[in-house]
Amino acid sequence: MLFLDELPEFPRSVLEVLRQPLEDRVISISRARYATEYPASFMLVASMNPCPCGYYGHPKKQCVCTDYQRINYMSRISGPLLDRIDLQVEVQPVNFDQMSSKQPGEPSAAIRERVIKARAIQSLRFKNHPGVHCNAQMTSSLLHQYAEPDSAGLEKLRDAMERMNMSARAYDRILKVARTIADLEGSVTVRQYHIMEAIGNHNLYHDNYYRISYSSCQLFLGFGISFLWVILLAIRLITQPMPNNISA
Numbered sequence: 001m002l003f004l005d006e007l008p009e010f011p012r013s014v015l016e017v018l019r020q021p022l023e024d025r026v027i028s029i030s031r032a033r034y035a036t037e038y039p040a041s042f043m044l045v046a047s048m049n050p051c052p053c054g055y056y057g058h059p060k061k062q063c064v065c066t067d068y069q070r071i072n073y074m075s076r077i078s079g080p081l082l083d084r085i086d087l088q089v090e091v092q093p094v095n096f097d098q099m100s101s102k103q104p105g106e107p108s109a110a111i112r113e114r115v116i117k118a119r120a121i122q123s124l125r126f127k128n129h130p131g132v133h134c135n136a137q138m139t140s141s142l143l144h145q146y147a148e149p150d151s152a153g154l155e156k157l158r159d160a161m162e163r164m165n166m167s168a169r170a171y172d173r174i175l176k177v178a179r180t181i182a183d184l185e186g187s188v189t190v191r192q193y194h195i196m197e198a199i200g201n202h203n204l205y206h207d208n209y210y211r212i213s214y215s216s217c218q219l220f221l222g223f224g225i226s227f228l229w230v231i232l233l234a235i236r237l238i239t240q241p242m243p244n245n246i247s248a
């Protein structure tokens with residue numbers, strides 16, 4: 001497992017070389033006279049703030065960053081690298097009531113049992129496919145064979161792909177995650193809500209990044225539209241006589 005804390009603080013040139021091992025699980029080194037490959041199968045876990053000050057989207061504290069700072073910070077993580085991260089989860093701060101709650105969460109032992117069962121399902125599924133042991137390793141043809149969602153799920157996926165302008169890689173990743181969510185539940189079929197959960201866990205780039213990137217544009221457009229409304233209202237007030245029945 002490779003854990004990278006404060007992901008955007010790493011130089012972009014360093015982060016970009018992760019793309020090949022994340023995709024192919026090997027590192028290829030080519031020199032003038034020879035080329036060789038080293039195995040590099042690992043799980044990448046990374047954390048980052050939503051902006052340099054860390055409070056963008058915070059329910060109580062005010063972010064002090066400018067749009068430019070936020071765009072600059074997020075753009076250190078390229079779209080193709082984010083696309084290769086299967087689960088992108090936005091974590092909200094935990095408030096005092098949640099921290100002091102006497103209500104225990106689900107015990108780790110129960111979660112472990114569920115994970116072991118899901119892994120067993122996957123081992124059985126891929127027993128005739130050498131080199132493939134879990135959903136993450138599925139090729140496109142295996143995805144077609146084992147992770148095809150039901151018609152409602154397919155419709156939801158098509159809608160999300162078009163609306164969020166997702167890449168073919170994101171499509172594959174969402175199907176793999178949805179297949180795993182279905183396995184954790186013991187469901188043979190990948191259903192619509194499995195797809196929706198997988199999409200919800202793969203939206204950092206499409207949601208946050210574009211929301212930030214276009215916020216200045218939206219502000220400008222919003223201002224433009226408001227300005228137009230003010231002009232229209234002014235024209236209306238000037239050209240339309242005041243009704244006589246307005247009471248003071």
Ligand SMILES: [Zn+2]
Nearest residue numbers: 051053063065
């Ligand atoms: Zn900030």
